[in-house]
Amino acid sequence: MRNAAGNGLTGHRPSPRHVQWHWATPQAEIILASGDLAGILRFYRRVHGLNQTELGELLGYDKTYVSALELGKRCLIDVGSRRHVCDQLRLPPHILGVTDVADTDHRAMLQFGESTVRLAEVARQSGHAAEAVSELWPLVARLEARVEEGHTERDVLHLLARARVGLGVALGNVLPEERLSTAAHWTAKSLDLVEYFGDPGMTSYALRMHGNELRKARLRGAAVERLRHAAALAPDDEARAAVLPLLARAAGALGNAELFDRVVRETDALLLTVQHSSLFNPFSLHEIRLRGLIATGRADVATRLLKHSPVPTTAVAPQWRVIELVTVAHVQLLAEDRTGSAESLSVAVREATTQRLPHQLQRIMRTANGRLPDVHEAAVQALDRMRHEMAA
Known part of the structure; x- marks a missing residue:
């Protein structure tokens, strides 16, 4: 097989899946944001393992013309040619300065999708998880259809990852126990995306949500593994405080008293320095402590602790x-x-x-x-x- 320069043999070309996610990398984001056709063509060839002749066949140009485009000696002035390149490379037309109805609809969908994900989370936290599921299903379906068509821009994949997490967590609220694996399935699908962004905070968030759904599906060992990983990747105390209560709960469910006690102590320490939330607060942590004590064979301690139940000090x-x-x-x-x-x-x-x-x-x-x-x-x-x- 020819290498990207067309001279000699290399290994196999990248797999379609490997190729697809290169458009989600920070490097691709910079190249696409520049709107530089030469850079985009070179990046596309390198990622797909193509030489200039093969790229020319894809675009309908000869090798000499492709070379001239990549060197900046030629440029595509007319809108039709720029739209053609975007269609063939599965890129949104605005990347090369072309605005059309389809591209406008795409950008509107992204804006609408961001709002949908935020509002769905508010609905779920407010006790309306069924409404969150109803809002997220069509968004996820539309985004996945776009990815299947080969459009894998960073903003699409980022939104899809968050939408899959939101859908999985909302399903985890409304499904009975025998179907909770479906919720874990959707949060797991987000992990297929977030690894390509190189963002520890986003990865920690996805692992946290997936780990909690695994616990609910009674896959406790896997839940603890994911949650420990999420805690290790947490970029700051606030993100760590979001993970630790769920890790404590999973450790308790697994019967790991040593891990449960250690995580609870760290969580208690963070209560003094991190702003409280709907999960990270004394009231919710009291419930986690009670359940963990029972699960680790210390019902007598839980019984004594019950007399000291805190009053909610924040929105729960x-x-x-x-x-x-x-x-x-x-x-x-x-x-x-x-x-x-x-x-x-x-x-x-x-x-x-x-x-x-x-x-x-x-x-x-x-x-x-x-x-x-x-x-x-x-x-x-x-x-x-x-x-x-x-x-x-």
């Missing part, structure tokens, strides 16, 4: 209130407080039904099973209704 996502109610009810049962547990779980059933949280209804069923039959039956009926609605 509605679903976190349901999560906390179920965990508290579990500790109350371990302390033989059936009345208190029944009250906590009854409220949790109503809230989980209102917010459409089937996974939390299943937690309620497990907690109440064999001890609180009335609450168990109420959760079963609510979950059956929800599954029927989802099937319809």
